Each structure stands twice: as C-alpha cells, then as structure tokens.
Amino acid sequence: MSQLAVTVIGPDRPGIIADVTEALAGTGVNLEDSTMTLLRGHFAMMMVCSGSLDEVKAAVEPLRGDLVITVRAMGPEHAHAAIGPSYLLSVHGADRPGIVAAVTRMLAAAGGTVTDLATRLSGDLYVLTAEVELPLTADLETLDRALEITAEELGVGVTLSPAESDDL
Numbered sequence: 001m002s003q004l005a006v007t008v009i010g011p012d013r014p015g016i017i018a019d020v021t022e023a024l025a026g027t028g029v030n031l032e033d034s035t036m037t038l039l040r041g042h043f044a045m046m047m048v049c050s051g052s053l054d055e056v057k058a059a060v061e062p063l064r065g066d067l068v069i070t071v072r073a074m075g076p077e078h079a080h081a082a083i084g085p086s087y088l089l090s091v092h093g094a095d096r097p098g099i100v101a102a103v104t105r106m107l108a109a110a111g112g113t114v115t116d117l118a119t120r121l122s123g124d125l126y127v128l129t130a131e132v133e134l135p136l137t138a139d140l141e142t143l144d145r146a147l148e149i150t151a152e153e154l155g156v157g158v159t160l161s162p163a164e165s166d167d168l
Contacts (some may be wrong), residue, residue, distance in 0.1 A: 001050045002073045006060070007123070008045040010067035016043050020069075023059040027051055037118075048074065083113055084135040086163040093156030095126040102150050103128065103158065110143040111135045126156070131163065 008020055021031060029051030036045045049056070057071045091103055104114060117130040134143070144160060151158040 002053055003032075003048060003050050003055060003076075004056055004073050005070075005072050006045070006047045006049065007070045007143070008047075008060075008063075008067055009039075009042055010065075012038055012043040013040055016067070017045070018117045019063055020045060020047075023063060024049060024056065024152070027108070029056060035062065043077040044154045046120060060125065066110070075130070080115075081110065083111070083133050084138065087112075087134055087160050088163045089130040089132050090159045091126075091128040091151070091156050092127060093151075093154065094124055095121055095155065099126060099154055100128060102154060103147065106130055106146045106150055108135075109146070110138045112138065112143075 006024070007018075008016070010016070015050070017036060024031060024047075024054045029049040029104075031049065031050045034045065034047040036043070038044075053071065054075050060069050060071065063069060088104070089107070091099060093099075100117075100119065102118075107114065112132050112134045115131045115133055117128065119126065121127075147158045147160060
C-alpha cells in the first residue's frame with residue numbers, strides 16, 4: 001500500500017464527488033485527507049489515500065472524459081509540527097494581480113507558514129482568507145505594519161487576528 005495523491009479537475013456537474021470516491025472505495029482505499037471546491041465553474045478535488053497505485057489509476061480511468069485526473073505516489077508522510085500560534089488573515093478589496101504573492105511574502109518574511117488559503121472573486125471584490133502559523137519569535141507589530149503598507153500599495157484592506165480554536 002502506498003500513500004497516493006489524487007487530483008481531479010473538470011467542468012462542474014452533479015455526481016463528480018460520488019463518481020470519484022465510489023471508484024476509490026471500489027479499490028478498498030480509504031479517503032484520508034481531502035479538499036474539494038468549485039473554481040470558476042470547474043470542480044477541483046485533491047485527496048490523499050492509501051492504496052495500490054495501479055489499481056487506483058485503473059479505477060479512475062473510465063472517469064477521465066472531461067475530467068483531468070492525476071494519481072501519483074507520495075513520499076513518506078511528514079508530520080506537520082506547528083511552528084507557533086494560529087492566526088486568521090483576511091484581505092479584501094479591488095481585484096488586481098499580485099495580491100496573494102505580496103501578502104504571503106510578508107508572512108514568509110516573518111517566518112510564518114500558511115496552513116490553508118482560499119480566494120474568491122465576486123464581481124470586482126477580491127477576498128482572501130487564510131489560516132497562518134507564526135513563530136513565537138515573530139514581531140507581530142512589525143508584521144502588522146508590513147501588511148498595512150502592502151495593503152495600502154495594493155489598494156486592499158487586511159486584518160490579522162489570533163485564531164480561536166472554534167475558528168479552525
């Protein structure tokens with residue numbers, strides 16, 4: 001048994017999740033971690049499961065049609081050790097290129113790591129939400145100021161606040 005990464009993307013339609021997970025279950029794999037979302041009318045899935053690479057590839061092959069499906073073996077699991085407390089980051093404003101790059105660069109400069117990030121464009125409003133871990137040594141005042149300056153340059157609003165356990 002190998003730990004496998006399975007990705008699926010294609011035009012949204014009813015039954016994609018059922019079709020893919022049924023094919024996986026048919027090979028005896030257990031769906032361990034997953035994220036599934038709608039992106040501009042396309043459905044995207046990323047899943048981690050344990051099973052036989054050849055059996056899983058064969059099981060999803062009939063579903064390919066309008067779906068792009070990849071199955072690959074993953075290396076050994078790397079346990080995620082939290083680097084520090086969790087924070088929630090929110091960015092909103094007019095859409096423009098570079099928002100994700102600029103904001104995540106500020107987080108990385110502070111030694112932070114993003115554990116989950118989602119963006120959504122609704123008309124002209126761009127919204128980014130992220131769960132972030134920051135090391136105890138991070139200078140939060142300096143990071144807040146860097147984020148404020150970056151937000152001003154981008155013409156967006158930004159907030160960074162400690163995450164409550166109920167938020168995660």
